[in-house]
Amino acid sequence: MHKVVVLGTGPSGLTAAIYLARANMNPLVIEGDQPGGQLTLTTEVENFPGFPDGIMGPELMENMRKQAERFGATFERGWVTEVDLSKRPFTLKVEGKGEIQTQALIISTGASAKMLEIPNERENIGRGVSTCATCDGFFFRGKKIIVVGGGDSAMEEANFLTKFASEVRLVHRREELRASKIMQDRARENPKVTWSLNNTPIEVVAGENGVTGLKVKNNETGQEEVLETDGIFIAIGHRPNTAFLGGQIETDEIGYIKVKPGTSETNVEGVFACGDVQDNKYRQAITAAGSGCMAALDCERYLEGSAVHDWSQTLNK
Known part of the structure; x- marks a missing residue:
């Protein structure tokens, strides 16, 4: 049983992992088939604050991962094929690893740019x-x-x-x-x-x-x-990576997850979304990282509130 599982290792997922790990939440981060997200496909990143001379996309993602690991986040490579969000703990089916249960879930699976699918692309x-x-x-x-x-x-x-x-x-x-x-x-x-x-x-x-x-x-x-x-x-559009949710999370007509304004909260209590999977407008590394911070803080408050609620119920029995 995990306190919180983070799906995705782009800027949003890794930022969420850093914040959660520093709060002693011991997050499990599940990497998909593209660890590091879309930034691993770029070369030099010059618009991420803090790097006056720029930084290579893969290096930036690797640094974020190491920072999360330093504070106690753990990583597993796998592909989530199915989720059950109807009750807590939530159940995730991970290809090749069986089922994982978690009290809270952060979805940061991103959006994939549609490609032409032509030779040499x-x-x-x-x-x-x-x-x-x-x-x-x-x-x-x-x-x-x-x-x-x-x-x-x-x-x-x-x-x-x-x-x-x-x-x-x-x-x-x-x-x-x-x-x-x-x-x-x-x-x-x-x-x-x-x-x-x-x-x-x-x-x-x-x-x-x-x-x-x-x-x-x-x-x-x-x-x-x-x-x-x-x-x-x-520039033929993006496809949010939300098919595996099986319609259990509210999305727009394209598939982007809807969150409550000003938060990372979805329509399912205990499930949060951040990064490009819920952002069809900005789609930048820095905005994704910022929303990852929001998701971690929202998740931390939710888990602390749940713990207080469960403890009070135990005392009243």
Whole structure:
């Protein structure tokens, strides 16, 4: 039996683990198939406070993990396939490890960026392929960039990237865009934005030093061509990692966990959510870490309140 289990080891989960461990809560942290979260797929992180010269994403996550371990957090590698949140203690089924029971649960399983799933895409993440303009745009100052997508996120990222790039080309597989009119108008009015609509990306082209182009197929003519670029930003949305919850936690229509405003509390007492799994707006390492702190403090207060309640019940028997 555990006091608290933390699911996920991105900035939110590790921050929660640090706070919980320092409060002598002895958290068990379960790592999924991507320990460290999305930051392990990036190179240099320059916008996390405290590192004036920047820090590599994997190194930042490893430092956070060591800090949590120093205070007593324990880690297990596994994949939670099913949960029972109908009663306390909560029960988690972990692939290859059986069942784990816990008095409280912090969900920080993040959100995965949707990928194009074309050749050479995943192999070049961090070598010119990115899913975060805010994180990586600075590294493409004065260079040509491609943004793939047709929604509001793609328009927003394209406009943002024009602060750095010499040219931003928007590639979308349809002639029509899904983005709202105001977001389309902003992109179309930006002189640095060019368009390749009705073109389907079919392959990332890369050399020894990273991305050099994106091969696309024109949907009308069937003609293929390589669009030269220094970077490709995939902006086709994110998928929150909440399927394993089986609908027991309230989410929005996309799957992001809903929390009570100003807290990390979910609709199930004793279950808290932090990081990108409940944040579809900011999705930054620093905001994730901040929400991890909130979840740990909310969880600590909840467990202390539960302990007082259980003790008073025992005295009254």
